[in-house]
Amino acid sequence: MTLSTSETLNAHRGEGEQTPHARFRVSGMDCGGCERKAVAAATRVKGVIDAEANAAAGTLDVFLEAQTPPDEAAIDQAMRGLGYEVVHDEQTSSAAGVATPETAWWQSAKGKLVLVSGALLAAAAVLRLFWPALGSWPFVAATLVGLYPIVRSAWQALRVGEIFTIEALMSIAAVGALMIGAAAESAVVVVLFAVGELLEGVASSRARQSISALSSLAPSTARRLDGDEPTEVPADTLAPGQRVLIRPGDRVPCDGRIEQGGAYLDESPVSGEAEPLYKTAGDAVLAGTINHDGALTVEVTRRAEDNTIARIIRLVEDAQAAKAPVARFIDRFARWYMPAVVALALLLALLPPLVVGMAWSESVYRALALLLIACPCALVISTPAAIAAGLSSGARRGLLIKGGAVLETLGQVKTLVLDKTGTLTAGAPEVTDIEAWQGIGEDDVLRLAAALERESGHPIAAAIVARAGERDLTLPAVTGGRALAGAGIAGQVDGQEITLASPAHVGGMVSLAPAATTRIKALEEEGKSITVLVQDAVAVGLIALRDEPREDAREGLAALSRLGVNTVMLSGDNPRSAAAIGKTLGIEAHGGLLPDDKASRVAAWQASGRGPIGKVGDGINDAPALATAEVGIAMGGGTDVALETADAALLKDRVTGIAELIRLSRATLANVKTNVALALGLKAIFLVTTALGITGLWIAVMADTGATVLVTLNAMRLLRHRF
Structure with a gap:
């Protein structure tokens, strides 16, 4: 259990102050219904003002009254009452706080229920075969024994205000089947339900392990x-x-x-x-x-x-708790859907006997089967399972996404606004051209310039010295070295006066040849910074530098273009340099912009219909634009900025990662749509066939739990998503 302050909840509520917040690791939660029960139970504990459960991560966040310490014993008791277990600190990985691997399925409560209820059903079938005089009593006994933990779970949920749970509907259906003489079918239904719950738990466990696997990256x-x-x-x-x-x-x-x-x-x-x-x-x-x-x-x-791993895990878990708009819609839909279907089941039980003379046993049987179809587990888990898998898959690739809402928005981005320095370019100048005049060689120009710049900490100096190092040049000693304020540097080498300065400064010292002046202007038009080397009052060469595009910048922009995303570069650098880089990369470019100017451009494009807008930057200087855009993406190699600012972060610090983010978002949304179609389609089919008496109780259970397992397994395909 950890105690901290919640930013997620406050952002959700729109409050400015922090709310005391405790996080518990809870095992046994597998679906949206489990989350609702856990939240309902936690909010009944004294001092808890709100709670959020995350079945995918196995966490329960409780938000407390000011100055109120968390009552761990009360939370523990509340979860145990629902059949869940609070995993305490000594049972967790201390590096990241992730629960230890799940127990084997046959050792879990759900696994034991499958084994016991299955054995009882087999025993009842044998007794029925060899001692027919026993009638249905072996199946009645098998049903009651297997149903006991289900009824207990339904009762505990009822006590915390959760009426329409799958356990409650299952209990009503099984008891009702016994009352109308369908004992054998009732026993089969109990076993199938237990098997379905077990499969659902196993599938959910595999999704959780994709997160906890991150914690094993760091050695113990x-x-x-x-x-x-x-x-x-x-x-x-x-x-x-x-x-x-x-x-x-x-x-x-x-x-x-x-x-x-x-x-x-x-x-x-x-x-x-x-x-x-x-x-x-x-x-x-x-x-x-x-x-x-x-x-x-x-x-x-x-x-x-x-450390970075622990923070990534917390970020992914918090992101899973931040539901996407489609997930919130489905949650609201499910709360209306279940009572509506229960009411429909009552009508199906009462109206046919009264209107068309159907036998009461037949109408009640159909109504009970309809109740089992009513549970929307598959529908409720369809979205969070896919989003959890998508977030986990991205985290393993170094793509951090802060919530389902961000994941959903990324796939809808039409225009992507990118910073220049440090995003599309390397963030530091590189030597691009060396030219020598007056009969000396390029290496001589570089050697003398590097000798002057050797003791300077300026980025341009570092680039010149680095290039001399790449060529293994031996640098001569410099005497009388001095800085020329805002212009360059000077000193003596072997008794000769050497100056390395801007063209404007050099122009006031010596006369530049027309060819040299033309060449300097041409290089400046390419957005390059020029330093001219002067030796004993004679210009003998120049060095041009520019913050060059990243190696993968063209590839990344091309990938975005193939996705149908328009790209624009906004830069605080001078317009000439921005235009030169834009021309090199083939991207619309705007330079000379202050942070507020960038935000204004983003807002204007949003108003003109170019949105949703995504903004990519370093997370600090571009903060206004990042906040204005629908989704902000920070680039950085594991820094605080990359992890804690903007809506998404690229740990591997590559432009190609932006397209990967968008492809992951679109794949996740496609998976969600498939899941919703599967869940609603199967429900619709079996609602009709059940109402018409074509399918019975055991088919209803298979349809419900089978659909849940199907959508979970489909969501888990995202864990193997190819980027």
């Missing part, structure tokens, strides 16, 4: 460095500031920062990034990633309960 132990000697300790005891040793082949046990060493790290388990990334001193590492080679000394930066 770590090699903590006490001095220089490693000591093996539980990973969940690591604290910020401590140091750990990570050997080649080890999984990283914590979020941290490399102090010593360098190695290629496989981040695919966490972010979905296919290529291993080389990390060295100063670089951040994430729990659950794999060290391919090289020993690393890492400083712990987050506790286990706050």
Whole structure:
């Protein structure tokens, strides 16, 4: 159990203040009906003002009165009364708080009911065969014994105000069948119901395991460095500031920062990034990633309960609790649907005997079968099961989506607005052109420029020095180095005065040849920043730099185009640079925009019918536009911004991930539609056939539980979604 504050509920209610909130792990919840019963029971506990249950994640969130501690014993008792179990802290994974793997089906309460009721039915059939004089009593006994836990569950639900539950309808149908002399069929119905509930539980358990599997990514132990000697300790005891040793082949046990060493790290388990990334001193590492080679000394930066994996799991669970509009509609529909069908069953029992003279036993039998068809379990679970599977599938791919509503909206996006710097481009300038004049070589220009810039921390300086390093150039010593305010840098190399400065500054120092001036203007028109190298009052070359598009930018934009999504780039960079990048990528581009200007453009496009609008950015500088758009997407490699701002986040930090998000959304919505069609179609068919007397009780049970299992299994196909 965890205690925190709820942002989800407050956002849902529109309140500004935080509500004390406790989360419990609950096993045994498998469908929307289970969620409603758990919520009804929890809200009757003193001090609880509201509750939210999430069957897919196996969680119960209770929202408490101010300054009221959660009454764990009362919550535990309320859940046990419904046949559920609160999983306490010692039974959970401390790294992420995810419940331990489910028990084997034959050890669960539902599995035991199947075995007992099945054995009783078989025994009754044998007794009926060899001792016919016993009549229907063996089947009556089998029905009553198998029905007992079902009746008890129905009674507990009734006590918390849940009248129309599948257990209540099942109890009425089974007892009614006994009363009209259909004991054998009643016993079969009890067994089929138990089997259906078990299958539903197994299917739901598999969906939950897709989330809890994330918690197993982080190792359970770590090699903590006490001095220089490693000591093996539980990973969940690591604290910020401590140091750990990570050997080649080890999984990283914590979020941290490399102090010593360098190695290629496989981040695919966490972010979905296919290529291993080389990390060295100063670089951040994430729990659950794999060290391919090289020993690393890492400083712990987050506790286990706050590491990237734990936060992803909490985000996915919270997202599953945030229902999509279609799910909320189906919940409302189901609450009207069940009473309506119960009323229809009463009419079916009463009217035919009174109007057309049908036998009472026949009309009651049809009405009882209709009651079993009435339960909307398959319909209610059709949407959350698909959304839960979609969210889990995305999380395993490094695509984090904050709720079913966001997942639904993503697939409807018509226009996608992208930031330039750090989104479509690498976020740092790169050397694109080196030109030499006056008889010296390109390497000489680069060598002298890098020598001047070696001690500077400016991004342009870093790019020039990095390019010199790529060419293995030996840099000469610089004396008398000095900065030229807002213009460049100067110094002496081998007794010669060397200056590296902007064309405007150089133009006031020396005379540039017409060809050089023409070339500088052409490069500037391409959105490049130019620095000119001057040696002893003679311009001897230039270096052009630009924040270049990401390697996958063109591929990502092409994928969005194939999906029918229009793309636009909004940038705070100067219009010339923005236009140059836009031309390179083939995208509509607008530059020179302040954050509020970007938000205004988004709002104007929404008003003109170009929406729904999606906005992609870093989650901070683009905050107004992210908030204005229907859905905001943050790019970042596991940072706080990527996880906690916007509506969705791309952990693997690739433009192609945006199209993957939209494809996942559309696949999930298609799955939802299929599920709803399956649930309603089967209900409609069997409502008609039952009312006409074509199908009976046991077919009704198979139709109900079978439909539930079908939609759950169909939803689980999303766990294998191909991106």
